[in-house]
Amino acid sequence: MMIQETVAVALVLLGAIFMFAGSVGIVRLPDFFSRTHAAGKTDTLGIMLSLAGLAVYEGWSLNSLKLLVVILFVAIVNPVSVHALAKAAMEYGIKPWFRPETGETEAKEK
Amino acid sequence: MIQPSDSPIIAVVSRALAPFIQVFALYVVFHGHYGPGGGFQGGAMFAASLILLRLSLGGSVAGNQFRSSWATPIGAVGVFLFAGVGIVALAFGGEYLNYAFLPFGLEQASLRSFGILLIEISVAVALVGTLVAIFDDLVEGHEHD
Numbered sequence: 509m510m511i512q513e514t515v516a517v518a519l520v521l522l523g524a525i526f527m528f529a530g531s532v533g534i535v536r537l538p539d540f541f542s543r544t545h546a547a548g549k550t551d552t553l554g555i556m557l558s559l560a561g562l563a564v565y566e567g568w569s570l571n572s573l574k575l576l577v578v579i580l581f582v583a584i585v586n587p588v589s590v591h592a593l594a595k596a597a598m599e600y601g602i603k604p605w606f607r608p609e610t611g612e613t614e615a616k617e618k
Numbered sequence: 619m620i621q622p623s624d625s626p627i628i629a630v631v632s633r634a635l636a637p638f639i640q641v642f643a644l645y646v647v648f649h650g651h652y653g654p655g656g657g658f659q660g661g662a663m664f665a666a667s668l669i670l671l672r673l674s675l676g677g678s679v680a681g682n683q684f685r686s687s688w689a690t691p692i693g694a695v696g697v698f699l700f701a702g703v704g705i706v707a708l709a710f711g712g713e714y715l716n717y718a719f720l721p722f723g724l725e726q727a728s729l730r731s732f733g734i735l736l737i738e739i740s741v742a743v744a745l746v747g748t749l750v751a752i753f754d755d756l757v758e759g760h761e762h763d
Contacts, residue, residue: 582636588631595625 512564519561527554539605540597548590555582620678620757629726632674639667647742652730655739661745668746669753689751696744703736 533546559579563572623629640663640759647660671680713718717727717733 555743584631588627591625592623592628595623595628 514518516561516565520558520562523554523557523559523561524536525554526550526557530554540602541594541604543595544590548587552582552586555579555586604610620676620723621742623674623680624664628674632655636671640664643667643707643742647738648735650738651734656701657741657750658745660738661742664742665746665753668750672757673751677754684750686750689754690750691747693744693747693751696740696742696747699729699740699743700737703733703740707733 527550530546530550533550537543537546557577559575561580563575563579563600564571566575643660643663645660646655646663648655650656650660668680668684673685677686678762696729703720706721707716707719708714710721715733715737717730720729720733722732723731724732
């Protein structure tokens with residue numbers, strides 16, 4: 509029981525670390541596409557790890573089976589929704605950000 | 619009417635996921651007595667799956683599953699069912715929506731449970747029809763038309 513709780517807490521904390529990295533990425537990265545890059549990957553992994561921790565904490569039961577189904581759902585849906593967002597932004601005409609040439613220091617928004 | 623997305627990823631994933639969302643919506647509707655959920659939430663999830671198909675596959679393909687012209691009548695049927703359950707209880711001697719007076723010949727506790735289930739189903743039906751009708755009316759003058 510002790511090992512089970514330790515593993516659960518470790519998984520939830522690892523998921524929280526990934527979610528924090530994703531949040532920092534959303535604030536710090538320069539344009540829309542890199543922000544979706546940060547949000548999509550790290551949020552997917554963070555949610556999956558946190559839910560896996562909850563499933564480990566619950567043990568073998570119907571609730572942990574439901575959590576595993578939710579993990580599968582998130583693993584499929586979250587990258588696809590980020591793909592849809594990025595594709596819609598590309599069709600709308602938002603230009604990806606490139607590192608400015610020498611002399612230009614400020615990052616262009618949009 | 620929305621044109622289909624040219625990305626196969628979006629089309630395949632939404633087509634694969636929509637039936638599961640619909641089955642889970644039915645579970646939420648019928649399990650509303652014992653767990654979180656109920657008619658409103660389940661109906662909203664069912665309507666969300668139909669709207670997901672409309673967004674990703676376009677109105678002409680998604681209309682094969684649920685036509686735009688069905689939406690408003692189905693919403694009206696749900697409202698009619700809800701009012702009908704209440705009026706049947708009223709006609710058999712009780713108050714409006716007093717499930718104990720429904721004429722199904724069961725004992726009182728299971729009669730109330732059955733009446734609540736009927737109300738949940740009618741709320742879900744009304745919500746599916748109304749939400750899809752609102753979505754279809756909103757996108758009717760879409761610029762890709």
